[in-house]
Amino acid sequence: MSQATCSRFLDLRALAALEHMRFTTRHRIDGAYSGRHRSRQQGGAGEFVEYREYTGGEDLRRVDWKVFGRTGKAFVRLHQDETNLRCTVAIDASGSMAFRGGNKGAASKLEYAQFLATALSHLIGRSQDQVGLAVLGEGLRQTLAPGSTLPHIRLVQSEVERLRAESARRMATSLNQLFERSSRRGVLLLISDFLMDDLQELIAALRLFRHRGWEVIALHLVHPDEERLPAGTAFRFEGMEADGAVACCPAEIRTAYEQQFATHLGIVRQLTLAIGVDYRLVSTAIPYLQTLQGLLVERTG
Amino acid sequence: MFLHPWAIAVGLAAAALPIAIHLLTKPRPVLMPLSTIRFVREVLRQRRARHRLRDFLVLATRTLAVLLIAAAIARPRFGEQALVRDAEAGSGVRIILLDASQSMAAVAHGTEGIERARTAAASYLRYRPGLRANLIVAAASARAVFPDASYNLEALRRELSNAKALPERLDTQRAVTLAAEMLSKGSDSQGVRELVVLSDFQRSNWSQVDLSAIPADTRIQFETVREGDTPANLALLRAGVRGRVTQGATAALEVEVGNFSAAACPVTVEVALGDAVFRLGGICPAGRRTTISEEIQWPQSGWQIGEARLVDIADALTADNSRPIAFEVRGKPLFALVTRESAAERLTSSHYLDCALVPDANKDDRASGKIVRIDPQQPDRQTLAAADLIVLDHPGKLPAETVEFVAGLLRRGRASIYVAAEPIDAGNLRSLSNLLGAGLRLPVEFLADATDTERSGLFLTSVRNDTAPFSVLAENAAKITGQLRFAGGLNTRKLTDALEDDVLATYNDGSACLVLSGSDAGSLAVLNADLTRSNFPKTEAFVPIIEELVVRLLSPRTSEPAFVCGESLLVRLPAAGGTGEVLTIRGPTESVAGRSLGELTADATGSVWHWPTPDRVGVYRINREKNTREQDTVMAVAVSIAAEESPLESLPLSTLKDRLAAGRQVQIRSAGASDPSQDDVWTWLLAACVGCLLSELLLLLSFRS
Known part of the structure; x- marks a missing residue:
């Protein structure tokens, strides 16, 4: 991959520090090709795991005859297959993701997600793993099946770059559509602010993924100005999902708002954890590289 | 406001x-997109x-x-804005009229009225540029601190602080007149004229006040110290004996108690006279005056001096719960018979009178009195002056100095009977009448004309049976008087402005038979008949009628004069006092000594005690020095509080405003009420x-x- 990249969100110089790290998973996964990740299947190749007593019908080629000679009992050698990782990055591209707070020059949540997704796709691509893309809105706005080739990676990154926030108050539908289109198990990395009207339905959709054996990682993006209202005497807040505007004095509702928002965070965390989703709250105030490093380190164990 | x-x-x-x-x-508002607007909206909701x-x-x-x-x-x-405001700017004349009469000492809600008035008045004497003021302390007399309104408010406040209720009644008109004079003096000034009257507006004092003398543009502010109901008060309004008190006889000791409250009240009055103490009790109905009396025998002659007081009474005004008493218990009466007739002769007019005046057989020890014959030409003045009754019968032509002396005695309260039998008596009576002037107003003029037919066979056609002396005849009056026949005497002519009631009996020819008139403090009865030629002395009616006439003459013609504190006191001393004697005035207490107690002046017939402003309640005595050690009381006078001060009822303030103010700017408010302009709201x-x-x-x- 050349230094000149096609995506403005890909900063290879910054990612150089993370080149030695790879996006991995603790679960066994299904992959299309041989890779570095533990496969759900245990075959004759790969790293030896254990012996198991032979049962009728098994392939006799896996019987360890030396052991049979010493013990008189037939044991089968079990080996862990290794396969590649299929990761689908689902990005919430609703209107609320365009929030960049009071500082007009600061990055929006969507841009943060774009940086994160681009960097992650780059790392996954370097690991010969497959990465796909799903853009979530009212419906599934775009989807790219996982792939590991460089053009595919560039395609993913260019699609990420072209992402624009659009008003979308419901997201469960798009996720369901993604589920229907996904035929094989893999890793679903959902980057969202979870500010939608159908949170329960979204959780239900995620539950489907989990039932099918997907590993779901939820990165909950939170902008600092969402956590606490901006300082000032009066603001006229405009909704980002075409949901009107409201004028108020932030000082008067600051505490209640913070409580309300904290409650929302708690609910999202609780709901996702309840269905086995790997939930991670990400503040956009933290550099995305730091966030990414933390995510990779944690997953590497 | x-x-x-x-x-x-x-x-x-x-x-x-x-x-x-x-x-x-x-x-x-700062426009700002917010992704979490749902939470904002929820919180706002x-x-x-x-x-x-x-x-x-x-x-x-x-x-x-x-x-x-x-x-x-x-x-x-x-509240209503004060017409006279202490804080109002601008020049002007302000007169503060402070009622210092006795009723202002009445206590209401624990405070004397004068105290409240002083406090209220002080607020009107605060310094204000251009304000000239004066303070009039009014009681029986009105006293202004300065002759004219002054800028020296400090001095006025000092005088105000010394003001106290005096045992006097308020001469309202005098005070208002003085205030009007002060306000009129300030007419040349350009400022406003203000009159502030602080009083209890006692009905008895203020009902007849006339404010017309006050300049029309004067702001008048009445401030009353009396609020709410009239405080209950009991008062001794009078104490003494009625009529002439004679040694050895009984006389009623009377006290008049006024109950100026809403409920009847049992009262006990303790009268201390010398060493004797008498307790009189009774029930006083509400709002009434009640006379309580007790018949008491007076064994000793002389002046009885003491005090009557209400026992165990707690009321608004304590000063009127006691009252000084002074009256004289007289000895046996002394009759001076001034006649030319000899005592040795019988069947003379003077003899008949002698017998009628002192009817007892033993004339040296007569309980009813003593009679002394006096020669009209050379009268013994000492005896005449000492006599209680002077009887002139056939005196002939009286010397001018004798007539003058008798007139002086009459003026001082002596009683006299003149038997007009001769034409010369008409001249004596005319001289006497001329000397007494307006003091003696006989209802008829006695004429000395000799041309008329001889007066005889006269009988009475008109008799005042209802009054003394003919009232003594009771139901037999008509029968007895019908038998009486008179002769002699003088023709009479009715005077135009005479009092008909002074003619007690009239003859059939229209002439007067018996007339009785007052002469200053004394009385003069004229019996128009020649007793020697009349059958009157020979009838059974003569003695009782003469006796009754004497009793009437000796009895005080009016009730004892009430000497009121603060008002001019003028007492004619008994002629017995003489002119050459040393007389001294003694006050009720030793503390009075050294102060002016008036002055004693002597004239031809005796001395006169004049004190323009008696300022203290009590009994004052005129003593005659017998010798260096002994003193004899010639006269005692009880100076007391005016009874008018005891009813504490106030005049309705609307009356003051509507009737008395006569269209002036008048405001009535409660003294001490906070001035809205000074309000601390x-x-x-x-x-x-x-x-x-x-x-x-x-x-x-x-x-x-």
Whole structure:
């Protein structure tokens, strides 16, 4: 991959520090090709795991005859297959993701997600793993099946770059559509602010993924100005999902708002954890590289 | 009413200030997209009702605070505005008329009226540029501190602080006249004229006051110290004996008690006379005057001096619960028979009179009196002066000095019977009448004309049977008087302005038979008949009629004069006092000694004690020095509080305003009532304003929490 990249969100110089790290998973996964990740299947190749007593019908080629000679009992050698990782990055591209707070020059949540997704796709691509893309809105706005080739990676990154926030108050539908289109198990990395009207339905959709054996990682993006209202005497807040505007004095509702928002965070965390989703709250105030490093380190164990 | 009404307009404008400030300073909202607007909306939905209430309360407290500040600046004054205000700027003349009569000592709500009046008056004597003032302390006399209104308010306040209730009644008209003079003197000044009257406006004093002398442009402010119901008061209005008290005889000791309260009250009056103490008791109906009396025998002659007091009475005015008493118990009467007739002759007119005046057989020891014959040409003045009754019968032509002396005695209270039998008597009576002047007003003129037919066979056609002396005949009067036949005497002519009642009996020819008239303090009876030629002395009616006539003459013609504190005292001393004797005046207590107690002046017939302003209640005595050690009381006078001061009922203030003010600017208010202009309401308004601001703070804190 050349230094000149096609995506403005890909900063290879910054990612150089993370080149030695790879996006991995603790679960066994299904992959299309041989890779570095533990496969759900245990075959004759790969790293030896254990012996198991032979049962009728098994392939006799896996019987360890030396052991049979010493013990008189037939044991089968079990080996862990290794396969590649299929990761689908689902990005919430609703209107609320365009929030960049009071500082007009600061990055929006969507841009943060774009940086994160681009960097992650780059790392996954370097690991010969497959990465796909799903853009979530009212419906599934775009989807790219996982792939590991460089053009595919560039395609993913260019699609990420072209992402624009659009008003979308419901997201469960798009996720369901993604589920229907996904035929094989893999890793679903959902980057969202979870500010939608159908949170329960979204959780239900995620539950489907989990039932099918997907590993779901939820990165909950939170902008600092969402956590606490901006300082000032009066603001006229405009909704980002075409949901009107409201004028108020932030000082008067600051505490209640913070409580309300904290409650929302708690609910999202609780709901996702309840269905086995790997939930991670990400503040956009933290550099995305730091966030990414933390995510990779944690997953590497 | 507001001291600064303009502040109200400013305040109303300022009341809109919080709203205007709110609108003007309402921050322009910063437009900002917010992804979490749903939470903002939710929070606002939850807090909207609370915030609306908070906003309304905050706005209300702020507006109220502004209004309260405006009201405080405007200085609201509740109640009627005083016509005379101590804080009013500008030059002017202000006269403070302070009622210092006895009734002002009445206690109501624990405070004497004079105390309240002083406090109220002091507020009108505060320094004000251009103010000239004067203080009139009014009682029986009105005394101004300065001859004219003065700028020296300090001196007026000093005098005011020394003012106290005097045992006098209020001469309202005199005080008002003095105030009017003061106000008129200030007419050349350009300022306002103000008269402040502080009084209890006792009905007895103020009912007839005339304010017409006060300049028409004067602001008159009546301030009453009496509020609410009239305080209950019991008073001794009179104490003494009625009529002539004779040694050895009984006479009624009387006290008059006034119950000026709403309930009947049992009273006990203790009368201390020398060493003797008499207790009189009775029930006094509410709102009435009750006379309680007790018949007492007086064994000793001389002046009885003491005090009567109400026992165990607690009322509003304590000063009238006691009263000094002084009266004389006289000895046996001494009759001076001035006649030319000899005592040795019988069947003479003087003999008949001698027998009638002292009817007892043993004339040296007669209980009814003593008679002394006096030669009219050479009268013994000492004896004449000492006599209780002077009888002139056939005196002939009396010397001028004798007539003058007798006239002087009559003026001083002596009684006299003149038997007019001869034409010369007409001349004596005319001389006597001329000397007494207006003091003696006989109803008829006795004529000395000799041309008329001889007067004989006269009988009575008109007799006043209902009065003494003919009342003694009771139901037999007509029968007895019908038998009487008279002769002699003088023709009479009725005087035009004579009193008909003074003619007690009239002959059939229209001439007067018996007339009785007062002559200053004394009395003169004229019997128009020649007793020697009449059958009157020979009838059984003669002695009782003469006796009754004597009793009537010796009895005081009017009740004992009441000497009132503060009012001019003029006492003619008994002629027995003589002119060459040394007389001294003694006050009721030794502390009075050294002060002026009036002066004694002597004239031809005796001495006169004149004291323009007796200022202390008590018994004053005129003593005659017998020798260096002994003194004899010639006269005793009880100076007491005027009974008019005891009823504490106030004149309805509307009467003062409507009837007496005669269209002047008059205001009536309670003394000591806070002047709205000095009202401290503004301080409370400011306090309320601070309260509003604190409430706002608490509101904000509570809503924040």
